[in-house]
Amino acid sequence: MSDGDAQADDTTPGGDTEQSVRDRIWAVASASDIRLIAVTLLAIYAIFLFLGIVGGLDANGLYSSLERVTFFAAVYALVVLALNLQWGYAGLFNIGIAGFMAIGLYSMHILTVQIGLAYPIGALGAVLITSLFGALVALPALRLRADYLAIVTLAFAEIVRSILGSQRFAEFTFAGFDIGFGGATGPDGTLPDPVKFFLYKHPYSLRPEPNAFGEFYFGLFDLFIIDDSTAEGILYALFLSLFVGLYYFLLVRTGNSPFGRVLKAIREDETVAKALGKDTRKFKITAFALGSALMGLAAILWYTKRGGVTPTNFEPEVTFFVFVALIIGGAGSNTGSVIGGIVFGALLFRGPVFIERIINQRLEAEADPTTIFDAFGGIDPFIVYTTDNLSALRVVLLGVVLVILIQRRPEGLLGKRKEIASSIDLEDRTGGEN
């Protein structure tokens, strides 16, 4: 069955009655898909809670680790959904994701912190700028074979990163504004955190005072012995999850629209789509620009929590992480993208850090092994060395997972359910037999 309109007919039996909002949401996301995502998320929470309790974390530590897990699951889900539009739907092999994310975030920084626009207007402007760059890259690049497109997009991302990190463009004047990329350390000034505006009267004063909602919200979390910064993080995670829902809704709608059906047709056989009179270039450029814009917005949502911006956040590894996540979930499926983002962000990306924290808390080795030879001196030094270097091992694991997936299960966890290009499933004969 397809991701999308599977249950549509069940929930709107008459068809002539006006659809309620609930029905419409049901129409784009079948109950089983939502349930699948929820079950995945709950299973992952259960794993982390179990490990946290075994590792002896206090209540606040547990909540804060769940908050971190949700954060990374959500940000990866956002970028993966955007990539799925480009690669899963339109078959465009973009490995310059980090570049588009950087453009989005830097534009946001310039528009809000440096020029002084309000958060939503700055975000809108940044998304528009990113989509323009997406179209700019797509315009000539679409004539290329997939592997050449890959090289061009990666080179584009690297050019973006060197320009953003260069001393030459650290400060300059553009259209009468003194702006700048800030060189290797990134531009000065903290990005506004949207969630703070909901909670504080003056979010950027030295000791921000909660507003009425903030009082209520922090009071609520005090009941569960959760401190204010964790509570704030939880609200941010919820804010991100809301955007995951919006992205999902938007992309499922896009996928089922006539536009999305053409994209799927292009992915399956571009010549046929052309023969049917579709201007495939236009569709590909639009899909690429939209995907890039969503990547830019994802980067904004990701890094406004952190505040600071540096070019090192956008090394090519970010791109490859997103690809691993999409391949885990299965390219071509939006539900798969969300699940891939969750599994990747929580288990593969965040999991090792969490385990490192727990082990470090429990195990204080007398001698700190500094080389791999010290590590083979015994079991304790080996564990300590391994956990100290977990950030490296984590990427080794990712690489191995990527190779195994592409060898054994290139369609990912849910890729088998790749959405069909036609508006109804032509292989589904049940309707005819009744």
Added chain:
Amino acid sequence: MVEQSQDHWLGSRLQTDPLTAGFVVIGVLFFLDLLRRLATGTVRPDTVATFLWSGIVFGMAIGLAGIGLAMTYSILQFANFAHGDLITAGAFAGWSSTFVIVGFGNIAMEILLLVGQPARISSQLGISVTTAPLAIVVGFIVSVLFAAGLAVGLDRVVFRPMRDQSGISLLIASVGVALALRHLIQFIYQPSTPSVVHDPEVPRQAIPVGSGSFTIDAHQVTLVVVALGLMIGVHLLLQYTKLGTAMRAMADNEDLAKITGISTERVVLYTWLIGGGLTGAAGYLLALEQGFLDLTLGWDILLVIFAGVILGGIGSIYGAIVGGLTIGIVSQLSIVWLPSEFTTVAAFVIMIAVLLVRPNGIFGGVTSV
């Protein structure tokens, strides 16, 4: 891999292909501007000579490393993103052996094997081509053998089970290999940039140009000479051995090659052995020339190598050599016009332009459609 007939490729192309002509015009304009700057004195001749020499040195390394990439591109038809980290792996293995030979008996084996990690001992060992030639030769050979073996091993485990899959699947798998390999090296050697040669020991020679001079050092000369020797070796292999003929045949048309009785897997094995070996050589020489090892030694130049390979025509080994040399020289010379932090940007821009305008490259390599 097949050469275009010599009189054909430039003359007629300029007439039939306005885009190539445009490229040539832009190149000539830059060259004229360089002459103008030299004449007016905005750029000193010795500065240009310095850029040119460092461009040749860098370009030879890129060209040497590009041969392996071009080989796998033409024979296995995929862009191998693990190529850069093969360079790094070869370099680390080779320098471990050089350190062991030089410091044997004086310094603990663990420290030597980890190239002086965590303590920096390069000044104590005082390595350079003149003070420790034997250790450098052995290290070089270890680099070649290790990278060749690693390439074949990776092929067995990762790429061989995927022979029937698309180039994109292989590309993605190679990205996985690159990530795993680089961080495995990090896990063993720790993230740092150990210096491997003792700078004061390296012989230098100033060469007068105009009113100033530029310096060449023995390690740069070693890189250029060894790379040139290996390139000539590859040329002889391709043109005058049965294996070379088989490789060219397979790059041209795999099915036709199979019909004539060429064993595909045997050619693939030698492709990895030779390509991997040359890659290890490039890694060792690059570290020798720049004086230190780096976890991203290969990854950082991977796109530059791609630029060279693409410029020369993907899949063309001769193209990879000439393209690599051109990219090396152009990226260094670009400092005349651009800030020095944009040397790789210049290389990438050329690569993108070539891909968009002339995807077959200047030398039109062979890749099956």
